[in-house]
Amino acid sequence: xxxxxxxxxxxxxxxxxxxxxxxxxxxxxxxxxxxxxxxxxxxxxxxxxxxxxxxxxxxxxxxxxxxxxxxxxxxxxxxxxxxxxxxxxxxxxxxxxxxxxxxxxxxxxxxxxxxxxxxxxxxxxxxxxxx
Numbered sequence: 001x002x003x004x005x006x007x008x009x010x011x012x013x014x015x016x017x018x019x020x021x022x023x024x025x026x027x028x029x030x031x032x033x034x035x036x037x038x039x040x041x042x043x044x045x046x047x048x049x050x051x052x053x054x055x056x057x058x059x060x061x062x063x064x065x066x067x068x069x070x071x072x073x074x075x076x077x078x079x080x081x082x083x084x085x086x087x088x089x090x091x092x093x094x095x096x097x098x099x100x101x102x103x104x105x106x107x108x109x110x111x112x113x114x115x116x117x118x119x120x121x122x123x124x125x126x127x128x129x130x131x
Contacts, residue, residue, distance in 0.1 A: 001061075002061065002109075002112050002113065003066070003112075004108050004109065004112045005066075005108070006065060006066055006067070006105070006108060007063055007064065007065060007066060007072075007105060007108060007109050007112070008063070008064050008066050009061035009062070009063050009075055009076065009109060009112065009113065010061055010062050010064070011050070011061065011062065012046045012049060012050050012053075012061075013062065016046060016062050016071055017039070017042055017043045017046050019071040020042050020045075020062075020071065020073070020074065021038075021042040021043075022097070023073055023095060023096070023097045024037035024038075024041070024042045024095075025037070026097070026098060028098060029095060029096070029097065029098055030095070033095055049074075049076075057079075058076065058077035058078060058079060058090060058117070059076050059077065059078070060074040060075060060076035060077070060078065060093065060094075060095075061074065061075060061076045062074060063094075063096070063105075063109055072096050072097055072100040072105060073094060073095045073096035073097055074095050075093070075094040075096075075106065075109035075110060075113060076092075076093065076094075076113055077090055077091065077092060077093075077113060077117055078090070078091045078093055079091075090117070092110050092113055092114060094106045094109060094110060
């Protein structure tokens, strides 16, 4: 788990799937993320993220506000493969519900994720090189 002053990045829970599906159904949120996702696609997405995390791979974590426990989206790391001209590369990414835009949450969480990723003593199973 990663914590900042306002946010907690944590493992996914079953209850998060329905909350994230609302975010995934918003065309504006998903405009540059491959388009909207159904509830079933969101459930599969969360299951994939959980598998990555359990395998010690970089992943996107459930991101919630500490003050009220609201799930605001997902922030984390993802390997981009060789099919990108700059790949392979490690992406720092996020998808937040529109109600949480413009509050500095993405920047705050992304900085914390980078600090976490670059501090191997905090996460010894994590490596910054692709397999």
